[in-house]
Amino acid sequence: MSNFSFIAETDWRCACCNKNLQASKVNVEYMGSVFNVELMVCPDCGFVLIPEDLALGKMLQVEQLLEDK
Amino acid sequence: MDQQQLRNFEARCIQEEQPFCTAACPIHIDVRPFMACIAKGDMRGARRVLDRTMPFADIVGRICDQSCRTACKRREIDSPLAIGSLERYCVSTVPAVIKPPKLPGKGGSVAVIGSGLSAMTAALDLARKGRNSLILTCDEAIGGTLRTYAEELLPAQALATAVETLDFYGVSIQFGCSLTNEFFQTIRQDHDAVFLDRDCADLHGLAVDCAHPDPFTLGIGREGCFAGGGCLENSYSVIKQVEDGRRAALTIERYLQQVSLTAQREREGACPTRMYTVTTGIQSQQEVLPADQQAGFTAAEAVQEAARCIQCQCMECVKECTFLQEFHDYPKQLVRKIYNNEAIVQGTRSANRMINSCSLCGQCQVVCPNDIPVADVCLASRRSMVEKSTMPPSAHDFPLQDMEFSQSDFFAMTRHQPGSDSSRFLFYPGCQLAGSAPQAVEQTYLHLTQQLSGGVGLMFGCCGIPAHWAGRQELFAKTMQDFLFEIEEMGNPIIITACSSCYSIFKEFAPNLSLRSLWQILEDIDLPEQRGLIPQQPMAIYDPCTARHEPEIRDSVRRLTKKLGFSIEEHPLSGKLADCCGYGGLMQFANPELGGKTARKKGQRSVHDGLAYCSMCRDNLASSGKRIAHLLDYLFPAADPEDPALRRNPGFSRRHENRARLKQRLLTTLWHEESDMTPEYKKIELFITPLIMELLNSRHILEDDIQKVIFQAEQTGRRLVDPESGHFLASYKPVRVTYWVEYEPGMQGFIIHNAYSHRMSLPGDVK
Ligand code: SF4
Ligand code: SF4
Ligand SMILES: [Zn+2]
Numbered sequence: 079m080s081n082f083s084f085i086a087e088t089d090w091r092c093a094c095c096n097k098n099l100q101a102s103k104v105n106v107e108y109m110g111s112v113f114n115v116e117l118m119v120c121p122d123c124g125f126v127l128i129p130e131d132l133a134l135g136k137m138l139q140v141e142q143l144l145e146d147k
Numbered sequence: 148m149d150q151q152q153l154r155n156f157e158a159r160c161i162q163e164e165q166p167f168c169t170a171a172c173p174i175h176i177d178v179r180p181f182m183a184c185i186a187k188g189d190m191r192g193a194r195r196v197l198d199r200t201m202p203f204a205d206i207v208g209r210i211c212d213q214s215c216r217t218a219c220k221r222r223e224i225d226s227p228l229a230i231g232s233l234e235r236y237c238v239s240t241v242p243a244v245i246k247p248p249k250l251p252g253k254g255g256s257v258a259v260i261g262s263g264l265s266a267m268t269a270a271l272d273l274a275r276k277g278r279n280s281l282i283l284t285c286d287e288a289i290g291g292t293l294r295t296y297a298e299e300l301l302p303a304q305a306l307a308t309a310v311e312t313l314d315f316y317g318v319s320i321q322f323g324c325s326l327t328n329e330f331f332q333t334i335r336q337d338h339d340a341v342f343l344d345r346d347c348a349d350l351h352g353l354a355v356d357c358a359h360p361d362p363f364t365l366g367i368g369r370e371g372c373f374a375g376g377g378c379l380e381n382s383y384s385v386i387k388q389v390e391d392g393r394r395a396a397l398t399i400e401r402y403l404q405q406v407s408l409t410a411q412r413e414r415e416g417a418c419p420t421r422m423y424t425v426t427t428g429i430q431s432q433q434e435v436l437p438a439d440q441q442a443g444f445t446a447a448e449a450v451q452e453a454a455r456c457i458q459c460q461c462m463e464c465v466k467e468c469t470f471l472q473e474f475h476d477y478p479k480q481l482v483r484k485i486y487n488n489e490a491i492v493q494g495t496r497s498a499n500r501m502i503n504s505c506s507l508c509g510q511c512q513v514v515c516p517n518d519i520p521v522a523d524v525c526l527a528s529r530r531s532m533v534e535k536s537t538m539p540p541s542a543h544d545f546p547l548q549d550m551e552f553s554q555s556d557f558f559a560m561t562r563h564q565p566g567s568d569s570s571r572f573l574f575y576p577g578c579q580l581a582g583s584a585p586q587a588v589e590q591t592y593l594h595l596t597q598q599l600s601g602g603v604g605l606m607f608g609c610c611g612i613p614a615h616w617a618g619r620q621e622l623f624a625k626t627m628q629d630f631l632f633e634i635e636e637m638g639n640p641i642i643i644t645a646c647s648s649c650y651s652i653f654k655e656f657a658p659n660l661s662l663r664s665l666w667q668i669l670e671d672i673d674l675p676e677q678r679g680l681i682p683q684q685p686m687a688i689y690d691p692c693t694a695r696h697e698p699e700i701r702d703s704v705r706r707l708t709k710k711l712g713f714s715i716e717e718h719p720l721s722g723k724l725a726d727c728c729g730y731g732g733l734m735q736f737a738n739p740e741l742g743g744k745t746a747r748k749k750g751q752r753s754v755h756d757g758l759a760y761c762s763m764c765r766d767n768l769a770s771s772g773k774r775i776a777h778l779l780d781y782l783f784p785a786a787d788p789e790d791p792a793l794r795r796n797p798g799f800s801r802r803h804e805n806r807a808r809l810k811q812r813l814l815t816t817l818w819h820e821e822s823d824m825t826p827e828y829k830k831i832e833l834f835i836t837p838l839i840m841e842l843l844n845s846r847h848i849l850e851d852d853i854q855k856v857i858f859q860a861e862q863t864g865r866r867l868v869d870p871e872s873g874h875f876l877a878s879y880k881p882v883r884v885t886y887w888v889e890y891e892p893g894m895q896g897f898i899i900h901n902a903y904s905h906r907m908s909l910p911g912d913v914k
Contacts, residue, residue, distance in 0.1 A: 089869045089870070089871060090867040090868070090869055090876055091867060091868055091869075091870060092867060092868075093864065093866045093867060093868035093875065094863075094864045094865050094866070099867075104909065104910060105910055106907045106908065106909055106910075107907065107908045108906060108907045108908065109540075123865070124910070125865060125867065126909045126910070127867060127876075128878070128885075128887065128905060128909070130887070130901065130903045133887065133903050133904065133905040134903055134905075137905050137907055138905065140907070141541065141905070141906050141907060142539070142541070143495070145499070145539030145540060145541060145542075146495050146496045146497065146499050146500075146539060147494070147495060147496075
């Protein structure tokens with residue numbers, strides 16, 4: 079999953095900061111493995127968006143892979 | 148699992164044993180694929196099967212005396228397969244397809260005296276093994292007794308082909324030898340070993356006693372000399388010639404390699420098999436005889452006859468079990484995979500999911516002729532995974548949280564009967580029944596208090612079976628310990644369980660408790676007067692898998708249904724053969740699709756409406772589309788007259804809710820205790836359509852989780868917004884899982900549009 083980019087145009091805005099989300103590098107972690115991936119993030123507060131298709135798609139796959147390691 | 152345990156399990160599964168025909172065949176022809184090929188018209192494929200094992204198939208295939216035939220399992224149904232005639236059909240219509248390989252020469256020279264089929268086989272087999280073999284015969288042609296066969300039975304061409312074969316593998320033949328003693332002496336000196344084929348008239352002239360070779364090695368008590376073949380009691384068996392020739396070649400090969408001539412040879416020649424094949428239910432189909440006896444089978448006749456082969460195997464366990472079917476395994480393979488999975492230190496443990504998919508229901512052990520305990524193997528493996536911290540966290544997280552909830556103050560409680568300070572009995576309805584049918588639990592309890600004297604206490608909680616199934620030994624032991632402590636505090640009352648799972652757990656892990664099932668108790672007391680309408684049409688009892696070893700409970704249930712006036716139609720997979728509903732072993736959590744399949748299969752065992760007495764069976768089968776009711780639905784009907792067979796599975800959130808409300812309600816109405824322990828976030832009102840509810844259940848997301856997400860999003864303001872729709876999107880990670888909820892503030896509370904979850908952590912996860 080490292081070096082993957084999951085940036086995509088989104089209608090979601092940060093309600094807190096009233097900002098559009100921007101692509102940004104983020105560390106995500108599971109079972110001791112850390113991946114540096116590009117996600118849509120609020121430039122002010124850092125709120126990271128995980129869209130449904132990512133959570134139930136690639137992310138789930140990687141989780142299950144790591145669980146069997 | 149250690150090597151020894153692995154071997155023990157492997158040895159008990161007989162699926163890889165030879166089928167009856169192959170075991171009875173002295174050269175173990177692989178009859179099943181041979182038949183399968185012919186049945187699908189693949190005659191070359193069939194010939195290939197013969198070529199692999201049968202020497203001189205053009206000869207043996209035509210005239211074998213088929214000692215396999217009497218062993219054919221089909222004889223139990225109608226008549227055995229015409230194995231010999233089919234072989235004859237095959238070799239007379241298809242020429243050889245493969246030539247088995249010849250190993251590189253490794254020295255050693257063997258003289259074969261005589262030229263019958265035994266001699267031919269021994270010479271051929273040795274040549275293939277890379278030995279120099281030489282046939283010495285007084286005759287002018289090879290074949291011995293074979294030469295007396297009529298042309299229609301054995302065409303001369305078949306013998307000519309055999310000569311070509313011997314030549315191809317480098318066997319030289321000397322015809323017209325005079326078999327004198329001097330000749331024999333020279334031969335013996337010039338070669339490392341000698342085989343004498345007794346199908347040869349001139350052997351009598353030699354001063355060697357060939358009459359009584361050792362049946363195992365064919366040794367005749369003379370260094371390097373072996374003998375076999377020929378007529379026995381004046382009868383000539385073709386396959387016996389082949390068997391002896393092959394056995395002699397194997398002995399001589401061992402002799403040349405200077406290894407034991409006897410070790411591990413039990414499987415040579417016709418041998419017993421432990422194969423187990425059930426033939427009940429197989430349609431009778433008379434043997435196909437060739438219309439023209441002389442000409443033998445036509446292609447169509449051969450196909451038809453071969454199609455009668457039932458492809459003998461065991462698979463008794465796999466026939467019924469969705470889990471074994473799903474993973475295409477019979478236990479011998481499965482146990483090997485589990486063993487290998489445990490041995491992996493670095494790398495992917497690809498059998499994890501399989502190990503966690505078994506329902507641990509024990510059905511296979513009952514149907515298996517050797518009682519293989521697959522459940523024990525899977526459970527032991529789960530325990531070792533937990534111990535080594537290799538258990539995938541997602542496999543059992545959800546049910547373990549459910550268990551935690553049931554053991555928390557939200558549900559767990561223990562009380563003596565109101566107005567009493569001791570309990571002769573203690574009703575333990577179990578977490579799932581309370582989650583599914585709280586009103587039935589309440590009414591059952593009230594009824595018990597009215598009918599039984601000496602005080603009937605009440606205990607809510609979870610027996611710990613999820614932890615047991617998940618391999619979490621420590622957690623389970625703690626649960627049992629706490630439970631036993633409470634029981635002692637209550638003065639060791641007789642425990643009345645409504646759920647067979649609780650019953651099985653207490654029975655196994657707390658054998659000293661006084662334990663009764665609710666059904667046994669109900670049998671002995673008056674039944675409630677206000678009962679539900681008993682349906683006229685027949686119903687099928689669905690025993691839970693956890694009552695597999697409880698015939699008394701199953702009988703009590705049946706007597707109760709009789710007393711109540713049900714008309715019961717039993718189905719074949721009930722009682723000790725009962726399937727699991729998908730909940731067992733936490734299958735439905737580790738492998739939701741398989742859980743669904745398993746529930747559907749159980750539901751389909753009967754065409755009639757189901758009558759369950761386990762609430763998990765009831766609810767899972769209801770979800771699978773089965774019309775099924777719980778026995779308590781009729782004994783203690785709900786106020787609204789809905790058809791109990793149509794009651795919906797409440798789903799996971801509603802179960803929590805039902806348990807918590809039941810406790811609060813009983814505490815207030817029966818014990819007059821005030822207990823509002825509703826946390827702040829629970830006051831968040833939700834509006835969820837049935838469609839979204841279904842989505843939440845399938846994604847294992849509880850209303851509780853959603854309330855937490857919205858509660859903290861609304862408190863902190865940390866959420867995303869879609870300006871177009873006005874929907875919000877927020878996330879929250881209560882423990883290990885991050886939940887995302889898309890919602891919208893509405894009039895009746897928050898309208899839920901979507902929810903999903905993941906386990907990966909993000910920076911600054913909100914906890
Ligand atoms: S039915 Fe087929 S597999 Fe079974 S014993 Fe007969 S020939 Fe062999
Ligand atoms: S029932 Fe299953 S485990 Fe038992 S011998 Fe047959 S295939 Fe093997
Ligand atoms: Zn922001």
